[in-house]
Amino acid sequence: MNRTSKLEANNLQQLFTALQDKGYVTVGPTLRDEAIVYDRIGSANELPVGWSDEQSPANYRLTKRSDDSYFGFNATPQSWKKFLYPPLRKLFTMRRDGKSLELSNESDANIKYAFVGVRPCELSAILIQDKVFQSGEYRDDAYSAARRDLFIVAVNCTTAGGTCFCSSMKTGPEAQKDFDISLTEVFRDGAHFFVVKIGSELGASIMELVETGAASAEEIETTDAMLRQTESQMNKTMETDGLPRLLAENLEHPHWEDVAKRCLTCGNCTMVCPTCFCSTVEDITDLSGQNAERLRRWDSCFTVDFSKVAGGNFRISTKSRYRQWLTHKLSSWVEQFGVSGCVGCGRCITWCPVGIDLTAEVQAIRGAETQQRKGD
Amino acid sequence: MPVRRNGRKPRVAVFKFASCDGCQLSLLDAEEELLAVADAIDIAFFPEASRRMLKGPYDIGIVEGSITTPHDVEHIREIRKSCGALITIGACATAGGIQALRNWKDIKEFVRIVYASPEHISTLDRSLPIGSFVHVDFELRGCPINKYELIEVINAFLHKRKPNVHTHSVCIDCKLKGNVCVMVAHGTPCLGPVTQSGCGAICPSFDRGCYGCYGPMESPNTPVLARQFSELGETQHDISLAFRGFNAYAEAFRRESEAHEK
Numbered sequence: 153m154n155r156t157s158k159l160e161a162n163n164l165q166q167l168f169t170a171l172q173d174k175g176y177v178t179v180g181p182t183l184r185d186e187a188i189v190y191d192r193i194g195s196a197n198e199l200p201v202g203w204s205d206e207q208s209p210a211n212y213r214l215t216k217r218s219d220d221s222y223f224g225f226n227a228t229p230q231s232w233k234k235f236l237y238p239p240l241r242k243l244f245t246m247r248r249d250g251k252s253l254e255l256s257n258e259s260d261a262n263i264k265y266a267f268v269g270v271r272p273c274e275l276s277a278i279l280i281q282d283k284v285f286q287s288g289e290y291r292d293d294a295y296s297a298a299r300r301d302l303f304i305v306a307v308n309c310t311t312a313g314g315t316c317f318c319s320s321m322k323t324g325p326e327a328q329k330d331f332d333i334s335l336t337e338v339f340r341d342g343a344h345f346f347v348v349k350i351g352s353e354l355g356a357s358i359m360e361l362v363e364t365g366a367a368s369a370e371e372i373e374t375t376d377a378m379l380r381q382t383e384s385q386m387n388k389t390m391e392t393d394g395l396p397r398l399l400a401e402n403l404e405h406p407h408w409e410d411v412a413k414r415c416l417t418c419g420n421c422t423m424v425c426p427t428c429f430c431s432t433v434e435d436i437t438d439l440s441g442q443n444a445e446r447l448r449r450w451d452s453c454f455t456v457d458f459s460k461v462a463g464g465n466f467r468i469s470t471k472s473r474y475r476q477w478l479t480h481k482l483s484s485w486v487e488q489f490g491v492s493g494c495v496g497c498g499r500c501i502t503w504c505p506v507g508i509d510l511t512a513e514v515q516a517i518r519g520a521e522t523q524q525r526k527g528d
Numbered sequence: 529m530p531v532r533r534n535g536r537k538p539r540v541a542v543f544k545f546a547s548c549d550g551c552q553l554s555l556l557d558a559e560e561e562l563l564a565v566a567d568a569i570d571i572a573f574f575p576e577a578s579r580r581m582l583k584g585p586y587d588i589g590i591v592e593g594s595i596t597t598p599h600d601v602e603h604i605r606e607i608r609k610s611c612g613a614l615i616t617i618g619a620c621a622t623a624g625g626i627q628a629l630r631n632w633k634d635i636k637e638f639v640r641i642v643y644a645s646p647e648h649i650s651t652l653d654r655s656l657p658i659g660s661f662v663h664v665d666f667e668l669r670g671c672p673i674n675k676y677e678l679i680e681v682i683n684a685f686l687h688k689r690k691p692n693v694h695t696h697s698v699c700i701d702c703k704l705k706g707n708v709c710v711m712v713a714h715g716t717p718c719l720g721p722v723t724q725s726g727c728g729a730i731c732p733s734f735d736r737g738c739y740g741c742y743g744p745m746e747s748p749n750t751p752v753l754a755r756q757f758s759e760l761g762e763t764q765h766d767i768s769l770a771f772r773g774f775n776a777y778a779e780a781f782r783r784e785s786e787a788h789e790k
Contacts, residue, residue, distance in 0.1 A: 186714055211712060440567070449704065457696070503709055503712055505720075
């Protein structure tokens with residue numbers, strides 16, 4: 153099979169059908185609550201046809217497009233994280249039986265997901281969470297099971313959102329690898345089609361069930377031009393050169409206080425971040441005291457309980473909490489996992505209720521340092 | 529096993545001060561859990577539920593309502609002495625309630641207008657939370673409280689463990705539920721970022737902004753949220769009123785509402 157092909161837009165449903173026939177639960181973008189969210193969808197008709205969005209710090213609005221584009225929008229309110237790493241998960245239940253305790257591990261039936269519409273930055277985020285949950289000493293079996301069965305339909309970005317900076321983070325706007333298939337949506341001379349790239353044998357086997365034709369060199373060149381244009385539309389940038397060191401050497405920079413004055417410590421940035429992975433566990437007993445269960449729930453380094461330990465709390469101030477988040481994301485993450493924890497999706501900027509922009513905060517710290525150096 | 533003294537079930541008493549009764553009724557509203565609750569504790573004093581009123585001491589006292597009269601002050605001190613652990617429930621008991629709106633006004637004038645014979649009225653000039661007068665072991669927020677949180681707190685006290693009651697923002701609950709942020713996506717002013725979790729983010733789940741029923745969260749940065757409200761087109765008066773709700777007299781909300789008063 154040709155590794156690159158052309159799928160007519162009105163045949164997109166065939167991809168959904170093929171995936172469902174192979175036992176996949178299809179998840180993709182759809183309209184809900186005046187936003188485009190990822191949810192289980194059964195057909196291509198449920199995609200947000202003709203919709204886009206405008207994004208800026210603390211602002212998201214749906215907008216109508218002038219075409220019938222399926223994927224002509226930007227980052228959604230939340231990422232795919234909630235499917236692979238659910239916000240709440242029961243870890244085990246325990247039962248007292250006389251003097252002995254009986255423990256049963258919860259093993260939810262694994263759902264075989266097909267994600268339709270994974271953006272290149274989000275694909276990078278999934279690869280980062282793979283490192284977090286599947287390498288090192290502590291592994292998450294449930295994540296691995298969900299990940300093993302996952303089918304990824306990546307969709308390259310032919311438009312850049314107002315808070316996107318994937319080109320700075322080298323994660324987009326085109327997915328290079330690690331997908332099963334990738335799509336680039338094209339409108340050209342009145343035609344509406346997708347240029348499809350096969351990324352895996354599994355992807356090839358699914359595409360065999362979908363009616364496709366050959367993509368001409370011209371059509372492929374069109375997608376390349378579109379992706380270059382997306383890159384040039386990118387509103388935000390983050391200079392990554394020496395960034396881990398910059399932050400690590402500026403832990404007492406006065407700018408942290410400045411951010412702290414503006415930060416709500418609400419935790420939204422960490423919740424919407426596609427790579428943030430922190431969780432807490434809660435033990436619950438029933439009233440009889442005979443049964444107990446342990447739950448895992450998403451946590452945030454912005455909550456007070458997060459840093460509460462025997463004897464006190466080592467991150468009381470807002471300054472210390474914001475600094476922890478940003479320096480982990482952009483600096484110590486690199487030491488820990490070998491990559492930056494930021495993929496440039498811009499969600500933390502859009503969904504911060506007061507519009508704190510990490511690219512601006514980093515620039516403020518960098519700018520001050522550069523000035524200081526010039527002054528030396 | 530729940531902590532039992534001399535082989536008997538822990539005795540629980542429910543008391544009421546200035547309040548609407550909604551919070552204590554949430555215990556009766558526990559429905560499916562009610563039998564389990566009744567099985568685990570001995571409800572020794574709960575006038576709203578039973579004519580059986582046993583004298584103290586009690587292992588756990590649950591207190592609803594705010595302190596508004598000199599008699600209340602004496603009464604809560606007696607209750608404190610008779611209870612092993614004291615749990616206060618609801619916005620009235622933990623922040624002074626909606627009736628704390630009078631704290632900004634001249635109470636004598638109200639009394640004069642409302643009552644034919646004001647000389648019979650003996651009242652304090654402010655409505656205050658229980659914790660302003662006696663030591664409280666646990667404050668359960670909400671207007672009304674969440675019945676599951678109440679059962680969780682009773683449960684935790686019975687088993688001598690920490691209650692799983694969160695003090696972080698409502699935003700985290702919205703995100704766990706997958707709600708789309710009403711402030712960012714719709715421009716609806718929402719107190720969620722400065723309000724404590726507990727209700728399950730009810731209002732944002734129905735496209736409304738949070739009203740702050742659970743009071744200030746653990747580290748509320750109210751001035752910054754107020755500035756955002758202003759950018760969304762709220763007037764200074766609107767902002768003052770937004771913070772002056774059921775938890776108006778909770779410190780962070782009180783300060784913020786005053787900052788935007790004319």
